Amino acid sequence: MSDFTSGFWNIYIGIITIVSIIACAVLLKALSTRKVSGAQVETTGHAWDEDLVELNNPLPRWWIWLFYITIVFGLVYLALYPGLGSFSGSYGWTSKKQYEEEVAKAEALSAPIYDKYAKTDLKQLASDPEAMAIGQKLFLNNCAQCHSSDARGGKGYPNLTDNDWIYGGAPETIEETIANGRKGMMPAWGALLGDDGVKDMAHYVMSLNGGTYDSLRAARGKDKFMTTCIACHGPEGKGNQAIGAEDLTKPNLLHGADEPSLIETISKGRTSVMPPQKEALGEARVHILAAYVWGLSNSPAATAPPAKTGGQ
Ligand code: HEC
Ligand code: HEC
Structure with missing residues (x-):
């Protein structure tokens, strides 16, 4: 084409x-x-060194x-x-056809390896060192650009090693997150609350998660929180995993817990997108990745069969 x-x-x-x-x-x-005429060869007419x-x-x-x-x-x-x-x-x-043929060849080689793991329970898989080595490779190739190579994330990209979950940390929930992606949408409140109202709200959030705050502002913020924010973040600010509204009582907020970050979050809103992986990677790889991510914060040893003792 x-x-x-x-x-x-x-x-x-x-x-x-x-x-x-x-x-x-x-x-x-x-x-x-x-033709070269006779034995007399033409010269270009240039002469060097006499x-x-x-x-x-x-x-x-x-x-x-x-x-x-x-x-x-x-x-x-x-x-x-x-x-x-x-x-x-x-x-x-065509380059596309050649690429597809090569991918199909590689798939055919790796399919039996992934099939072996696809039916294994996630927790059990997390204690299989071979599967976790594959999981780590998949993570480095597909996830590290956002969640960083040690999976600790960064501003706007969640830490996957701390057992603190936006959408829930059950192995099946993690698999669902990776397979189908997630989209967290926090509306913008700047227009409704005004600059001062946003600042009050930021101080109320800082009072929830252990920051230093102005108690007068926090008290004013709390009143508005109870009418404006509890629908998603709950009356205690503990959030709602079903829609990915964060728990505001934890100190490490995804978009920052300092005053300027909170003002920005509350006034302009935030949208975070975790891209779905099922299409690109296939269910078998997603399964291994889910076990890998779950294992990062749940020691695989806890679910491994008891180690054999004796012989000492
Ligand atoms: C383009 C950047 C990007 C890539 C690539 C990406 N993620 Fe994410 N991921 C995010 C963002 C942003 C969120 C937070 C979404 C939200 O808060 O709504 C997230 C959320 C998650 C969560 C949910 C965390 C929680 O606390 O509930 C898991 C699990 C996860 N990602 C795993 C992965 C895995 C595994 C991969 C690789 C296959 C991956 N992500 C690739 C950006 C990315
Ligand atoms: C319609 C539901 C909804 C309402 C109402 C709502 N939020 Fe949110 N909020 C969210 C979602 C979803 C996120 C996660 C956004 C993301 O993933 O980036 C969020 C994120 C946040 C964050 C960032 C958390 C972090 O980890 O960085 C703060 C702070 C916050 N909301 C405060 C508020 C305040 C204050 C109000 C009331 C003025 C409010 N929210 C009202 C849904 C809501």
Whole structure:
């Protein structure tokens, strides 16, 4: 398929390519038929160090033939592979097809490995060192760009190692999060509360999560919290995992717990997106990743079969 929006460019590029190749051939022919007259070889007329001159011999035959071969190669290539405007080549090769074939080959090789784990219970899987090594690799390739390579996240990207969950930490819930993604939407309150009202609210949130706060502002904020915010964050500010409204009583808030961050969060709102992985990675990999993530905060040893004792 061509990316050009008009048919003109296809033809334009095709013609330029063909004309250039023909021009090369003609030039080559003209040069190779030039005869050297007698034993007297022309010089270029340049002289260095008094008597050092540059001869102007025609190119050697074998050299000329190499050029002809490249021209033939070019023409054959253009007939077989895409290269001339939108002409797709008689061989039907596309980079997409090649990529898909390679992916299918790799899938066929790895499928039995993943199938082995797909039916294993998540907690049991988390105590299988081999599966967790695969899980870590998958995590580094697909998740580390947002959650960081040690899974501790950063501002706006949750820490996955602390057993403190926005959407819930049951193994099945984690699998659901990874497979289908999540989207947390906190509306903007700036227009409703005004600058001062937002600041009061920020101080109330700081009073909930152990920050230093102005008690007068916090008291004013609390009144409004009870009417404006409890629908999602609950009367005690402990949040709601079903919609991903964070627990505001914990010290490490996702978007920051200092006054400027809270003012920004409350006045402008926040939207956080965890992209769904089921399509891209397939259920088997998601299963391993869920076990890996669950294992990060729940010592796999806790669920491993009791270690054999004796023999000492
Ligand atoms: C584009 C960035 C991005 C990528 C890539 C990404 N995540 Fe996330 N993830 C997020 C964000 C942002 C959230 C928080 C969503 C929210 O608060 O609504 C999140 C949330 C989560 C949660 C829920 C945490 C909780 O406390 O409930 C889990 C589990 C998770 N991600 C695992 C993964 C895994 C495993 C991968 C790799 C397959 C991954 N994520 C890839 C951005 C990303
Ligand atoms: C419609 C439901 C809803 C209402 C009402 C709501 N919030 Fe939120 N809030 C959310 C969601 C969902 C998130 C998570 C956003 C994200 O994942 O980035 C959130 C996030 C936050 C955060 C950031 C938490 C963090 O970890 O960084 C703060 C602070 C907050 N809300 C305060 C408030 C305050 C104060 C009010 C009342 C003025 C309020 N919210 C009203 C749904 C709501």
